[in-house]
Amino acid sequence: MLTVKIVGLISKPHTPKASEVILKLIEWLAERGIRIRLDETSAAYLGRADGMPRPEVVSDCQLVIVLGGDGTLLSAARAVAGRDVPVLPVNLGGLGFMTAVKVDQLYPVLSDVLEGRARISLRRMLHCELVRSGETISSYEALNDVVLSKAHIARMIDLETSVDTQLVCVYKADGLVIATPTGSTAYSLSAGGPIVFPTVACLCLTPISPHMLTNRPVILPGTSVVRVRNRTADGEAYLTIDGQVGEPLRRDDVVVCRSSPYSIRLIRPPGLHFFDVLREKLKWGER
Numbered sequence: 707m708l709t710v711k712i713v714g715l716i717s718k719p720h721t722p723k724a725s726e727v728i729l730k731l732i733e734w735l736a737e738r739g740i741r742i743r744l745d746e747t748s749a750a751y752l753g754r755a756d757g758m759p760r761p762e763v764v765s766d767c768q769l770v771i772v773l774g775g776d777g778t779l780l781s782a783a784r785a786v787a788g789r790d791v792p793v794l795p796v797n798l799g800g801l802g803f804m805t806a807v808k809v810d811q812l813y814p815v816l817s818d819v820l821e822g823r824a825r826i827s828l829r830r831m832l833h834c835e836l837v838r839s840g841e842t843i844s845s846y847e848a849l850n851d852v853v854l855s856k857a858h859i860a861r862m863i864d865l866e867t868s869v870d871t872q873l874v875c876v877y878k879a880d881g882l883v884i885a886t887p888t889g890s891t892a893y894s895l896s897a898g899g900p901i902v903f904p905t906v907a908c909l910c911l912t913p914i915s916p917h918m919l920t921n922r923p924v925i926l927p928g929t930s931v932v933r934v935r936n937r938t939a940d941g942e943a944y945l946t947i948d949g950q951v952g953e954p955l956r957r958d959d960v961v962v963c964r965s966s967p968y969s970i971r972l973i974r975p976p977g978l979h980f981f982d983v984l985r986e987k988l989k990w991g992e993r
Contacts, residue, residue: 708792710820712741714767716760716782717748718774721798725751727773727809734813738820743767760785767791769819776804776892780948783831783849783970792826792971794819803891803987807975815975825974829888829904830928831966836945838959846947849970850889852963853946854934855881855914857954862917864937869930874911876937877921881914884932884963891988893949899923904980909965932963 713735717724728744728751735742749757764770764786772782772795779795786793795805796812807815818824832848846852856863865882867874885894890902890910899912900923907928913921926932936943936955945961946952955961984990 708768708819708822708824710740710768712743712767714743714745714763714770714791715748716745716763716770716772716774716778716785717751718778718798719747719750721774723809724748724773724798727796727798727812728752731771731812734816748773764789764791769794771796771816772805773798774805775800775802777950779804780849780950784847784948784951786970787831787847787966787968790971792819792824792973794973801987803983804888804972806978806983807973811975815973818976819973825976827904827972827974828969829972830886830907831968831970832884832886832889832909833964833966833968834884834945834947835962836953836955836959837962838956844953846951847966847968848889848947849886850892850948851883851885851894852961853881853883853893853914853949853952854936854955854961855944855946856938857942857944859942861942863943865943866935866937867911868933869911869926874924875921877913877916878918879913879916879921881943882934883910883912883914884934885910885912889948894923897923900925901984907965909963928965930964934961934963935959936961 743763745763746757770793796807797805834846834852835842836844865877883894887902894912897912897914909926912923936959940956943955
């Protein structure tokens, strides 16, 4: 059974019903002797000034609750990375593919968590390093994907891509997505990539609008190391992590991606499985 003394709360901004949910949640937890830490957005909903940066919110917590959509969860995942803390994502957003717990399910699922009955799905993250002139200048952890894309001008970019010691090709495309199984239902899917079951140990390499129609997505072993050299001029390509953070690339920058040592422990609602989510969110089987 999970002993929870402190809960961290991370919320999506500009969501009208969040205030009411947060107030009730604080009261529910207090009745059970559980303290709560609020991120700056959560505190702002209540007019409080004690909000904390997200990495500080999750430190020393035994549980993190995310109120929002998949974007809020992606941000929370980067803060949680490296900590063995379960994450309870509650959908206050739109599609909510990963935030599958609905508001009216919050307290039954939370009770299951406190009583040790929660169902947890491990989601492997993706580690990314940006190497410039032989030196690693930045590193990131992604839950969904790492994307190299054109920056401003509507023209293709050239991305020399290798897997381990093997050259794949020089992609001439609008960009390239390196996705985890979790991220296979995000940008990679919209670019024509396959849906991958979340527990499969693999990476997915998906070109975005490639010049050669024969450039198709490739599934790689989870042990693979992907290296992508930017052969485009300075500032014409951009590196993006989970659609939220990133930086412009220079010519001959190398982006190195491999499976991360970190996994996110996502709490799932009882009775709702992966194909249930596909049917509900992607409308499989409907006309």
